[in-house]
Amino acid sequence: MEVTALIARSAARSINPPLRGARRCLSGAGTELFPVQVELALRRTAESGWRLDDDDDYCRRCGASIGPHASMPDGCARCVARGLRWNRLVRLGPYRQPLSRWILDLKFAGSWCWATWMGRHLGRLVIDTPRGRRTVVCPVPIPWQRQIRRGYNQSALIADAFAARCEWPVVPLLLRTRYAPPQSALAASLRTRNVRRSFAVRGMDLSGWDVWLVDDVKTTGSTLSACAKLLKRAGVARINVAVAAVA
């Protein structure tokens, strides 16, 4: 299947409709009120001095927190020689409170509105990207067992809002090929092995396309690296990464 055909199909819903209904019932009125809760939470954290990252707060390549002016276009001192498989990374902040709590609420408490907020703000960071290139947004997939249990893939929800803000299509180019335990449950040294052979790219020629990979959290980068490797092999020209937080 061609990318353009997938784009056309990409009313591809990130949430399975019956599960979405069930989830909405389970989370009840809280889900409907959540936009208000988001506003209140943001107001409280703004009063406490919390803010989204500025350009100088992190490396635009690996996403690590750095001091002012320490990031060059090719990366920071930590990553410049590491041969990262993506070209650019944007994030909202480090994986610390309150962002970490909001991500956990999104993943485990059905608080989807955080995905909308995160995706829109990530989109705002890349709105200056030159147009004219063929670009798609691809969420990092989660194992189907987890998607059924949770009812949705939080990265796909963030990707939807991100893509809508940037007016790019969301295309699920990647598939999960086997179950792997959550990366967060493993030591850093085991994470690369854990995601090995866990992903596949849909059989298609992606030559000349740019892809924005979207995930909720980057920790060691093993998952993003595994995905980027496959996309590169399929011919993707530029791979960029948008994550809500970097641990």
Ligand SMILES: [Zn+2]
């Ligand atoms: Zn770096």
